[in-house]
Amino acid sequence: EAGVAQSPRYKIIEKRQSVAFWCNPISGHATLYWYQQILGQGPKLLIQFQNNGVVDDSQLPKDRFSAERLKGVDSTLKIQPAKLEDSAVYLCASSHILIRVGRNSPLHFGNGTRLTVT
Amino acid sequence: DQQVKQNSPSLSVQEGRISILNCDYTNSMFDYFLWYKKYPAEGPTFLISISSIKDKNEDGRFTVFLNKSAKHLSLHIVPSQPGDSAVYFCAVNTNAGKSTFGDGTTLTVKP
Helix, strand or coil: CCCCEECCCEEEEEECCCCCEEECCCCCCEEEEEEEEECCCCCCCEEEEECCCCEECCCCHHHCEEEEECCCCCCEECCCCCCHHCEEEECCCCCCCCCCCCCCCCCCCCCCCCEEEE | CCCEEEECCCEEEEEECCCEEEEECCCCCCCCEECCCCCCCCCCEEEEEEECCCEEECCEEEEEEEEECCCCCEEECCCCHHHHCCEEEEEEEEEHHEECCCCEEEEEEEC
């Protein structure tokens, strides 16, 4: 099966600019996640979708970050305006799991987008 | 407060020997635990998992042990190979399918 696709692979922007990342999950995966991984740390969940609805966005800095998954398939994550501390790898992941079915499904990650804010 | 802790940022072992990576968690209600492996410039990939109803799960050279009373799990790799050199993340699945990760341990296996 094709894996999780993300683009771009790298992005360099100046602070206060905006940026967008795109993710196409594995076909048939109902649940999609965006994680932020700062150098030296583990991935931190930003937002979780099930189909096209938001399940958890409690850790998303909503004053500058937004995400959508309009048709329940691919998703975009946007940052506007960017800050220096947003420099990180942004990972998209998907899984089979449906919330009411169970929670024992591993995540399938894309290769991420490395964002550098100068 | 971190719910999942990997206290060793790095580990170096000789090829053929055992690698033991450790992970501690804080919430006794967690009931499903996973290990992911990450190579540079790639996303994490799922390696092995264990449910809280078990204390051991084995898959080839990889074995995960769970000690619920100590809230501790470990990953054993035997024998270690140079291709195992990577960052290993411990993760717990919480309610609603959310995964919380530790900060990782960088394993280096020397030929």
